[in-house]
Amino acid sequence: MLEHNQEKNMSQKITLREVGLRDGLQIHPTFMPTADKLAWIAAEAAAGMSEIEVTSYVPPKLIPQFADAEQVTLGALKVPNLIVAALIPNMRGAQRGIELGVHKLNFVMSVSETHNMKNVRRPPEDSVTDFKAIVELVKSQPEGKRPIIVGGLSTALGCSYEGRVAVSQVVKYAKQLVEAGADELVVADTVGYADPNQVREVFKAVLSEVGPVIVGAHFHDTRGTGLANVSAALDCGVTHFDASLAGLGGCPFAPGASGNIVMEDLLFMLDSMGLETGVDIEKLIEVRKIISRSLPDIAMQGGLAKAGLPRNYVSVAQRLAAAA
Amino acid sequence: MLEHNQEKNMSQKITLREVGLRDGLQIHPTFMPTADKLAWIAAEAAAGMSEIEVTSYVPPKLIPQFADAEQVTLGALKVPNLIVAALIPNMRGAQRGIELGVHKLNFVMSVSETHNMKNVRRPPEDSVTDFKAIVELVKSQPEGKRPIIVGGLSTALGCSYEGRVAVSQVVKYAKQLVEAGADELVVADTVGYADPNQVREVFKAVLSEVGPVIVGAHFHDTRGTGLANVSAALDCGVTHFDASLAGLGGCPFAPGASGNIVMEDLLFMLDSMGLETGVDIEKLIEVRKIISRSLPDIAMQGGLAKAGLPRNYVSVAQRLAAAA
Numbered sequence: 001m002l003e004h005n006q007e008k009n010m011s012q013k014i015t016l017r018e019v020g021l022r023d024g025l026q027i028h029p030t031f032m033p034t035a036d037k038l039a040w041i042a043a044e045a046a047a048g049m050s051e052i053e054v055t056s057y058v059p060p061k062l063i064p065q066f067a068d069a070e071q072v073t074l075g076a077l078k079v080p081n082l083i084v085a086a087l088i089p090n091m092r093g094a095q096r097g098i099e100l101g102v103h104k105l106n107f108v109m110s111v112s113e114t115h116n117m118k119n120v121r122r123p124p125e126d127s128v129t130d131f132k133a134i135v136e137l138v139k140s141q142p143e144g145k146r147p148i149i150v151g152g153l154s155t156a157l158g159c160s161y162e163g164r165v166a167v168s169q170v171v172k173y174a175k176q177l178v179e180a181g182a183d184e185l186v187v188a189d190t191v192g193y194a195d196p197n198q199v200r201e202v203f204k205a206v207l208s209e210v211g212p213v214i215v216g217a218h219f220h221d222t223r224g225t226g227l228a229n230v231s232a233a234l235d236c237g238v239t240h241f242d243a244s245l246a247g248l249g250g251c252p253f254a255p256g257a258s259g260n261i262v263m264e265d266l267l268f269m270l271d272s273m274g275l276e277t278g279v280d281i282e283k284l285i286e287v288r289k290i291i292s293r294s295l296p297d298i299a300m301q302g303g304l305a306k307a308g309l310p311r312n313y314v315s316v317a318q319r320l321a322a323a324a
Numbered sequence: 325m326l327e328h329n330q331e332k333n334m335s336q337k338i339t340l341r342e343v344g345l346r347d348g349l350q351i352h353p354t355f356m357p358t359a360d361k362l363a364w365i366a367a368e369a370a371a372g373m374s375e376i377e378v379t380s381y382v383p384p385k386l387i388p389q390f391a392d393a394e395q396v397t398l399g400a401l402k403v404p405n406l407i408v409a410a411l412i413p414n415m416r417g418a419q420r421g422i423e424l425g426v427h428k429l430n431f432v433m434s435v436s437e438t439h440n441m442k443n444v445r446r447p448p449e450d451s452v453t454d455f456k457a458i459v460e461l462v463k464s465q466p467e468g469k470r471p472i473i474v475g476g477l478s479t480a481l482g483c484s485y486e487g488r489v490a491v492s493q494v495v496k497y498a499k500q501l502v503e504a505g506a507d508e509l510v511v512a513d514t515v516g517y518a519d520p521n522q523v524r525e526v527f528k529a530v531l532s533e534v535g536p537v538i539v540g541a542h543f544h545d546t547r548g549t550g551l552a553n554v555s556a557a558l559d560c561g562v563t564h565f566d567a568s569l570a571g572l573g574g575c576p577f578a579p580g581a582s583g584n585i586v587m588e589d590l591l592f593m594l595d596s597m598g599l600e601t602g603v604d605i606e607k608l609i610e611v612r613k614i615i616s617r618s619l620p621d622i623a624m625q626g627g628l629a630k631a632g633l634p635r636n637y638v639s640v641a642q643r644l645a646a647a648a
Contacts, residue, residue: 163636192627193634195596196555223634224589224627225596228551231520257631265548272519272549303516303548307581310517310547312487 014275015240016267017216018044018052020291021072022087023260024248025065026056028298034068036294038075041082043290044245047283051083052076053106053242057093073100085150089120094134098141105138106186107131108152111169112159115190119154128176135181151177152186152218157202158193167205174206174215184214186242189229192222192258196232203236216240219261221247221301226261227269234275241266246288247301262302264288268309276316281309338599339564340591341540342368342376344615345396346411347584348572349389350380352622358392360618362399365406367614368569371607375407376400377430377566381417397424409474413444418458422465429462430510431455432476435493436483439514443478452500459505475501476510476542481526482517491529498530498539508538510566513553516546516582520556527560540564543585545571545625550585551593558599565590570612571625586626588612592633595640605639 021037041052054076060067069086076084077100085104088094097105109127110116116124131151138149155162156170174185187206189199199217206215217233217240219226230241243266249259267279285305292300345361365376378400384391393410400408401424409428412418421429433451434440440448455475462473479486480494498509511530513523523541530539541557541564543550554565567590573583591603609629616624 158634160635163634191634192631193596195593197597222627222631223592224551224586225593227548228555228593231552231555258627262548268547269519269549269552272517273521303546303582307516307546310482310487310515311484 012275013239014270014277015051015216016049016263016270016277016279017085017240017242018049018245018263019218019242019260020244020246020248020263022053022056022066023242024244024246026063027250028065028248028295030295030297031065031067032294034071034075036290037068037072040245040287040290040294041072041076042079043287044284045079045082047287048277048279049284050081050278051085051104053085053087056087056089057096058087058089069096070100073097073102077101077103083148088134090130091134091137094137097147098137098145101145102147104148104150105134106150106152107134108154108188109173110154110159110190111165111173112155112162114161115155115159118161124173128173128180131177131182132180139181148183149181150184150186150216151180151182152188153177154188154190156187157189157198158191160191164193167202170202171205171209175209178210178213182213184216184240185210186216186218186240188218188242189220190218192220192226194219194229195225196228199229199232200236203233203238207236207238214240216242218242220249221258221261227266230261230266230269234273245284246291246298246305248291248298250299256299258301262304264302264304268304271316272310272313274316276320280317281315336599337563338594338601339375339540340373340587340594340601340603341409341564341566342373342569342587343542343566343584344568344570344572344587346377346380346390347566348568348570350387351574352389352572352619354619354621355389355391356618358395358399360614361392361396364569364611364614364618365396365400366403367611368608369403369406371611372601372603373608374405374602375409375428377409377411380411380413381420382411382413393420394424397421397426401425401427407472412458414454415458415461418461421471422461422469425469426471428472428474429458430474430476431458432478432512433497434478434483434514435489435497436479436486438485439479439483442485448497452497452504455501455506456504463505472507473505474508474510474540475504475506476512477501478512478514480511481513481522482515484515488517491526494526495529495533499533502534502537506537508540508564509534510540510542510564512542512566513544514542516544516550518543518553519549520552523553523556524560527557527562531560531562538564540566542566544573545582545585551590554585554590554593558597569608570615570622570629572615572622574623580623582625586628588626588628592628596634596637598640600640600644604641605633
């Protein structure tokens with residue numbers, strides 16, 4: 001018997017985006033071999049993940065984990081039906097991405113002034129100016145070689161230096177990034193401060209200002225509220241969610257704390273709600289083995305992987321297949 | 325600056341109920357010394373917890389952890405301003421609780437037939453009959469000695485033997501328990517199967533049938549959806565939530581899996597949403613030390629305890645004090 005809400009939501013599609021290779025590995029001290037990164041990417045794409053942020057175009061001296069950014073990007077670009085995204089901190093990163101032919105550039109700036117100063121040594125206004133120049137470069141690329149350009153707003157739901165961030169500031173920079181030419185936005189709870197009420201308030205405000213532009217949500221589960229915040233964002237109509245396999249990642253300010261929301265648990269929640277993601281739960285769980293073999297010392301989170309699917313669980317894919 | 329939603333919800337009061345001493349310790353093989361249980365109860369009451377399920381009146385041969393049920397109950401009854409609750413599986417448990425003078429009896433039955441047969445060797449219908457007899461005993465007590473009687477519906481959001489449970493079954497037994505004289509109900513996701521849509525569906529259906537009777541929610545975080553389910557239940561008007569300090573508890577079917585939702589993270593989420601609980605977050609976190617000292621081998625969950633409160637966090641209590 002189908003539950004009422006599952007029928008109602010059956011047609012709603014949700015896009016999941018793996019960020020573990022970037023946000024998850026970023027603060028991990030052990031280098032994951034390039035071949036393992038590519039195996040992870042290939043296996044997750046085979047499980048149905050349509051978009052993966054595979055690396056970051058920062059100077060390798062800053063983050064040695066991304067010393068293989070070129071090889072990882074080129075390898076990922078060979079995987080069929082995968083949108084290959086990468087983080088860019090600045091113009092140099094955008095140039096590297098364009099040269100490599102990456103599909104999507106994720107530019108990030110912090111809404112909070114202190115966080116932006118510490119991260120990229122400039123006030124948020126100057127980051128918007130940088131973004132405009134990057135968009136110009138992106139849009140000057142020949143047809144077919146132009147990557148999608150995403151404007152990411154870090155610390156939008158709280159800052160480890162400043163605490164709560166005014167909603168008006170989030171909306172201001174969201175508008176400015178869209179006016180500058182962002183194809184999409186990502187609103188991020190970088191340090192895991194958000195609660196569902198705050199999520200509803202911030203996302204409603206941003207969505208009402210930026211109209212049809214896709215606004216993705218990037219939540220961390222640092223204080224346990226990650227999936228509750230996803231549910232609140234769903235209520236607002238958000239359909240694009242970042243997450244990390246095994247919840248890889250952490251918080252430089254809180255050793256041992258959880259990082260990104262756990263992709264497997266997020267997928268289970270969405271699928272159980274009757275939302276279509278295109279990702280196979282059991283195949284996704286299998287991908288964890290690539291990580292645990294490659295980095296035996298990394299902390300892996302996740303309830304579903306330990307507990308397994310509910311008895312007699314029928315996935316959205318199975319129900320769609322049965323209905324076809 | 326207050327967030328809009330925080331102001332709106334400022335007057336809404338939420339009741340948290342600690343179940344760690346019962347549901348948390350139930351499957352833990354090491355006996356927690358009675359003095360430590362009483363220290364936990366006293367410290368949590370001092371932190372503002374108004375209700376604690378302190379033990380279970382099952383035969384000690386079945387669960388040795390509750391061999392000290394009498395001493396724990398009598399000790400807890402000396403703690404000022406605390407509602408002392410205990411689980412009862414049957415009439416014998418009710419008699420023991422009444423003799424001890426416990427404030428609240430939490431009767432449990434499973435909505436799922438297989439689960440009820442395995443747990444108490446009778447179909448759910450017979451458990452309703454048992455409950456009627458218990459209510460008669462309770463209501464025959466002299467004024468001032470009559471405990472509150474709660475009807476608990478286990479496996480209401482899924483069963484580890486049967487999978488999904490029909491909403492109509494949950495509503496049926498909820499009505500029968502209220503008709504039998506339950507003062508309150510608790511609807512439980514015993515095995516952590518629920519998603520927010522399902523929670524909304526089940527709680528809306530139950531609440532619309534049982535009218536003004538308090539319907540508490542008891543969620544497990546086995547697959548990461550616990551706080552998302554709380555948020556969904558809040559949307560339905562649920563104001564009473566069970567949780568366990570450090571997320572103690574687990575799942576006999578999934579070794580290593582998480583158990584009850586983590587009280588500290590739940591409190592953080594509610595408080596951050598502007599909901600008044602009366603519980604002091606920092607004092608509550610301190611209570612964890614009693615558990616880790618007493619049971620060094622027990623798995624303790626929780627994001628807030630690792631990561632700490634957000635920078636410049638202002639609790640509801642602090643805002644109420646500032647406004648007074």
